[in-house]
Amino acid sequence: MTDHSHKQLSSVMAGLMGRCPRCGKGKLFDGFLTPAPRCEVCGLDYSFVDSADGPAFFVMFFAGFVVAGSALVVEMLYGPPYWVHALLWGPLILLTTLVPLRPVKGLLIALQYHHKAAEGQLVGRDAP
Numbered sequence: 001m002t003d004h005s006h007k008q009l010s011s012v013m014a015g016l017m018g019r020c021p022r023c024g025k026g027k028l029f030d031g032f033l034t035p036a037p038r039c040e041v042c043g044l045d046y047s048f049v050d051s052a053d054g055p056a057f058f059v060m061f062f063a064g065f066v067v068a069g070s071a072l073v074v075e076m077l078y079g080p081p082y083w084v085h086a087l088l089w090g091p092l093i094l095l096t097t098l099v100p101l102r103p104v105k106g107l108l109i110a111l112q113y114h115h116k117a118a119e120g121q122l123v124g125r126d127a128p
């Protein structure tokens with residue numbers, strides 16, 4: 001394993017744990033999903049953070065596959081009344097969306113930091 005892949009792996013783990021992608025110690029979030037202004041340990045400015053709809057998209061994609069697939073299987077096998085579906089899939093939707101949302105957002109922020117992903121910027125003609 002090279003230093004580069006080791007650094008990426010630790011950034012990924014820090015993101016999944018909701019920690020600063022640079023030092024891995026400071027808190028990344030100030031609340032459930034709101035990024036803190038900066039790392040309280042190393043001072044990394046989190047103003048670069050722009051995960052937009054990425055975390056919600058990946059989580060909805062996963063949750064929709066699991067919940068809709070489970071509902072179809074249960075309906076085909078048992079044909080229960082609708083109130084059983086409401087009782088089963090409401091909590092499963094909450095579980096499969098709220099639990100992974102924060103780690104996925106942390107992961108995308110860590111990957112954005114690692115790959116220095118940002119909007120394109122105009123470069124002056126004098127730049128090398």
Ligand SMILES: [Zn+2]
Nearest residue numbers: 020023039042
């Ligand atoms: Zn830090």
